[in-house]
Amino acid sequence: MARIDWNPWRKLLALPNESRTKTLVVAFLVSTVCALTVSGATVLLRPIQTANRAAEEQARIEALVRGIPGMAELLEQSGGTLSTVVVDLETGRAAEDVTSDTLPLALADAANWSALDPGDDVAGLGQRPDFAQVFLLREDDEVSLVLLPMTGQGYGGRIDAIMALRGDMNTVAGVAVTNHSETPGLGGRIEEPAWQEGFVGTELRAPTGDMRFAVARGEASTPYEVDGITGATRTGRGFTNMVRFWLGPEGYGPLIRAFQRGEF
Structure with missing residues (x-):
């Protein structure tokens, strides 16, 4: 009597290639x-990918800083470390649930925008995002430079800019x-x-704390x-109004106060 082969693998291989069972099993195994x-591979490469993303982010931030008049020299002289943080503009603190990677998705949600009262909307925006990404240059654990993105309405349309504060x-x-x-x-x-170089050294507020910045006539x-x-x-x-809005209470005002309290 022929010996019965109980090995399932050999039994599977013995099936004809046209067998639906053999095809499904092989496809599943593959x-x-x-x-x-x-x-x-994902688990093994994740640390490398994370390091690469961090390096790319650092390079992007450095390129951004170096694009500002005088910033390349400042960066070289300071030897500080650049970093980035997403800020909750309402509180002036680092956002808890929004990161640089998730910020675009967060801003795609209308719930993460706040309507502005006409009296407060000197920049002509209509609404303001609840979160913003800012860039910091640290020297000996102290912030020596802050880069603040801002936008507002000029004569011909929207103006986007980045202002660096000491x-x-x-x-x-x-x-x-x-x-x-x-x-x-x-x-x-x-x-x-x-024209942009004329901003270097300009002060924003009087000793009383009143906002005084302006583009002169x-x-x-x-x-x-x-x-x-x-x-x-x-x-x-328009440029004056943009700066005054973003550095005021509806913009980065809470963040600036947090910096002055030493919270960053």
Whole structure:
């Protein structure tokens, strides 16, 4: 009498290739092996991927800082460490559930935007995001530079910029205009390095704490002003309003107070 082979693997292989059972089992086994291989590779490579993302983020931040007039020299002189944090603008503290990676998804949700009262909306935004990503330069565990993205309405449309403040949160270290729709040769001159360099050293507030920053209608005459651009009064006014809004209570005001209390 023929000996019965109880080995399931050999029994499976003995089936004809046209067998539906053999096809399904082999497909299942192949997919399982592939899934385990991919999962294993993901686990093994995750530390490398994390390190690469961190390096890319650091390089991106450094490139951003170096794009601001005078920031490359400041970065080289300070030898500090750049980092980034997502801030809850309502509290001025680091967001608990939103990170740099999840910020775009969070801002895609209308629930994470706040409507602005017309009297407070000097930048002409209509609404303001509840979270913002800011960049910090630390020296000996102290923040020496803060980069604050901001946006507002100019004469031709939206203006996007990044303002760098020194550790006192009152002295401008630099400005970079990253996007605008102003008239070429007039308001469009806000993108010129020569104009942006005029911000360096400008003070924002008087000793009383009152916001005094402004783009002058002509040449700057106080420590709180930068030169205006001939023929671009409305652009200058829009820039003034943008800065005053974002550095005020509806913008980064709570964050600035947190810095001054030493919470970062």
